[in-house]
Amino acid sequence: MTTLDAPPLPTETVTTAAFDLVDLPAGAGRVALVRLDNGDPPGPAMRPTTFGPQSLANLDQTLDALSTMAAAGEIAAVALTGKAMMFATGADLAMVPTVTAYEQALETIRQGQTVFRRLADLGVPTFAFINGLAIGGGLELALHCTYRTVSESAPALGLPECALGLVPGWGGTRLLPHLIGPEGAVRVIVTDALEDRRLLDPRTAHQLGVVDALLPAADFVGASLDWAAGVLQGRTAVPRPAPAPTTTWEAAIAHGHEFVGARAGATAAANRALDLIALAGTAPADEAFAAAAETTAELLMTDEFRASLYAVGLVRAATAPALGGGLPTPIRRVGVLGSGDAAARLAALCARRLQVPVVICGADRAAADRALRQAGELVSAHVGADRAGTSSAARQRALLSSGDDVHALAGADVVLECVQDRAAVPGLLAAAEEALGDTGVLVSTTGTVRVADLARGLRRPQRLLAIRLVPPMDTSGLVEVVAGDETDDAAEAAVRTLARRLGKVPVRIGDGAGGVVVRLLTRLVTASLAAAGGAVRADAALAPLGLPARVGVLADLVGVDLPAEVADAPAPSTDEVRHRVAVALAEEVHAMLAEGVVRTPTDVDRCLLLGAGWPTHLGGLTPYLDRVGASAQAHGAPFLPTGMASRPRSDADTTAAR
CATH class of the missing domain: 3.40.50.720 (NAD(P)-binding Rossmann-like Domain)
Incomplete structure (x- = not known):
């Protein structure tokens, strides 16, 4: 059986925030145009523009200079934009393995909030020219600006954190509901995130009010500067909705909880996000931001988030365009x-x-x-x-x-x-x-x-x-x-x-x-039916996992006949049923590794995530089996190294890895 070594601890890919001074048309004044760039050239393997501690410090230094210039009357506005097809994607999740304590996580979230909130205190209007992908903290950065434009060619905008077992921690749960209303915020932050991490296209983002102007991709920055000049001179009005009444907030939050409750195995983060959106309707800004930081830090330390991050990484690696493979083989018949x-x-x-x-x-x-x-x-x-x-x-x-x-x-x-x-x-x-x-x-x-x-x-x-x-x-x-x-x-x-x-x-x-998939789903179905004594009890026991379908549906897909349900037959507890199923699956994975059907446990996880809709928050099958102890019971050891897809490494592990 192939074993895996824990990956080395990553280093931050620093995003810089250099700026140029640009004279706006029609005598509207001078704008400081900040370009966010991590130095990675465009291409299929381009790394997203993210913010770790050093990147946030770099942006903070830039804002120091801009604040001084604004106070001296040297600039009329500040605008942020990104590199080719990329605005920003938020926190540098590659750095997560280096975060080993709640206090460390909380400090990182607070640092991001502190830097981003400075955009509202520069003394001049701020603009986000969203030229490309803007998700997670990248969209939150734009929300801190006074105004937002978006290119028609931007791939997507959104706040998909709930799908990863997180909540937007840098202001999204406070800013978005006040910008587009609580119903729209529940949709973007919770509903869309849980619906296969659905994101907004630029036109939809404009219709919802997330952005103020939808502009052509050709000379997007130039068109945005023209639009900004109109805003600064009062020629272009930017309407804002009236505050929503309390009943609207309550109805939106209730609808969100109903949606989450109907989804078996939905991440706990979704309900936490709804609580933060509700708080945004009643609490002062400082209190709402503090609650978001504390919630995000708590969730960063959970197995659910670590597993989700592991799962997303596997899927992203599998779906990335192949490099250096030449032209695709022609298939004409x-x-x-x-x-x-x-x-x-x-x-x-x-x-x-x-x-x-x-x-x-x-x-x-x-x-x-x-x-x-x-x-x-x-x-x-x-x-x-x-x-x-x-x-x-x-x-x-x-x-x-x-x-x-x-x-x-x-x-x-x-x-x-x-x-x-x-x-x-x-x-x-x-x-x-x-x-x-x-x-x-x-x-x-x-x-x-x-x-x-x-x-x-x-x-x-x-x-x-x-x-x-x-x-x-x-x-x-x-x-x-x-x-x-x-x-x-x-x-x-x-x-x-x-x-x-x-x-x-x-x-x-x-x-x-x-x-891989059919073999494991078959073992899951047969083991759950045997342990529970029927499909109804099996469904009840497995419901907390949020599997892609009920046992009866999975049985039909893999060709397993369902036994007759015996209502009065004694059955173990739901916890015991889940444990027996987990041990059976661990035995099957171990056998597949021994037979060479898969080379590593990550191959199992990749297949289930891509082919069976395995829940992202479980991280794949083998991290789940490790967390519940089934791997150790089945063959004496976990499938994955400690910390690879579960809790963060201990301080001793971190020191040793360095």
């Missing part, structure tokens, strides 16, 4: 070998996503045509009923064809085997290989036969791989990729290209029977 329900669904998915010809090869003409009709119906079901949707569906259906002989697969760049009769698969793959000639990649979708076994009857085993498709096929974001001992790089590159174009993330796993 796809073959689907099989005629059952799964084959029809796969063919429809390929036609919709790839927009290339897809041929379905069945055992006979009737079966092939039946699968073709089903695939066409599935394509139609995924588009709108208007004229545009009808036209799109017609184009996609025209890409589909069928045949009852493997020679119909000739010319395909990828052939996806999806045959229900497992015993027939080796022979069909060999026949498909002959039909393809010297080109094309063979991909088996079976989860029960090893690639090494399927490759024995092939003349070119280097072109064979397997993929494990996670149900439901249309919505799961994962493709588990299995390469054989002889699979070459070109074949694997083709499958990775296929996965990306299907809207899924390819994750390499070992050549074992079954896939």
Whole structure:
């Protein structure tokens, strides 16, 4: 079994806040234009602009100089903007492992509040020119300014902290409800965050009142300076809503609590955020800011937040664009070998996503045509009923064809085997290989036969791989990729290209029977049913985890028959049921590591997060199993090093790591 060493402690990527003096048009005065930049060049791997202690100190020094200039009448305004496509994303979460005590966390949050609040006390109006991504503390920085513009090309704005088990700590819970009303604040801070970390596009942010002006991307800073000149000269009015009545605040908070209560396993941070929004409606600013700092510091020290941060890091690494891999492998034609329900669904998915010809090869003409009709119906079901949707569906259906002989697969760049009769698969793959000639990649979708076994009857085993498709096929974001001992790089590159174009993330796993997600969900279902004595009791026991679906739904997805519910049968407590399930899952993960199905525990977590909607606040499966002691009970040790996805390291650990 592969073990993991704790990663080295990070150092801060410092964001600087240098400024230039710019004369505004129409004699509106001089503005100090501050540019936030961490020195990382634009590109797919560009690090976000963040604020750690040194970055905050740098901004503080800049504000010292600007405060002096404002008092001397040398500037009429201050404006902040960012580097290419990036305004700021807030706190430097990479520094979290260095925070080992509540007092240390509280001091960092207070430092951010102190520096950001200076923007309201400079003696001149302040502007945020949001040229790019502005989330978390980056948006909070903009909220501290008097006015805000946003570029039409900005990727997103939002306060997604609740999804990480945190709350906005640098002013968002106080400033946003007073700017757009408590209903809008509950939406942005709580509802959107819990709905898959949904963020605002620039137009929606403008409609909500989060920003004051939506401006074209071309010469955005120049257009913002023109707009600011109009504001300063009184030519451009910027309306602000009247204070909301108490009843509106109460209704918004009640709605937020109702929303959170209906979501099994929602992070505790969501209710804490609602409490802070409610406090903003009654308490003085200093009290509201102090409460936000204390709450954020408390949550920073929780396992829930550490696990969420670990989970987000895994997903971000898996979904990041690949660098240095050359051009994607061209996929111009796809073959689907099989005629059952799964084959029809796969063919429809390929036609919709790839927009290339897809041929379905069945055992006979009737079966092939039946699968073709089903695939066409599935394509139609995924588009709108208007004229545009009808036209799109017609184009996609025209890409589909069928045949009852493997020679119909000739010319395909990828052939996806999806045959229900497992015993027939080796022979069909060999026949498909002959039909393809010297080109094309063979991909088996079976989860029960090893690639090494399927490759024995092939003349070119280097072109064979397997993929494990996670149900439901249309919505799961994962493709588990299995390469054989002889699979070459070109074949694997083709499958990775296929996965990306299907809207899924390819994750390499070992050549074992079954896939990671299906195997673990199957063990979860069977263990919970056995421990609880039925699906209803199993659901009650697992509800606090916030799993993506009820046990009955998961059982249907992985093909487990539900036993009859025995209402009066004795059953252990819900805590005991959860513990038994956790131990069973720990045993399964340990077995998968031993078999080489996965190389490290993080592979397990990555697959479940991407493919099964595993709750982010649990951090993945293995951190949860470590926290509840199931890992130690199952095989004598935790899966992950202490502090990697749970509580922060002790002072002794920190000193040793340095």
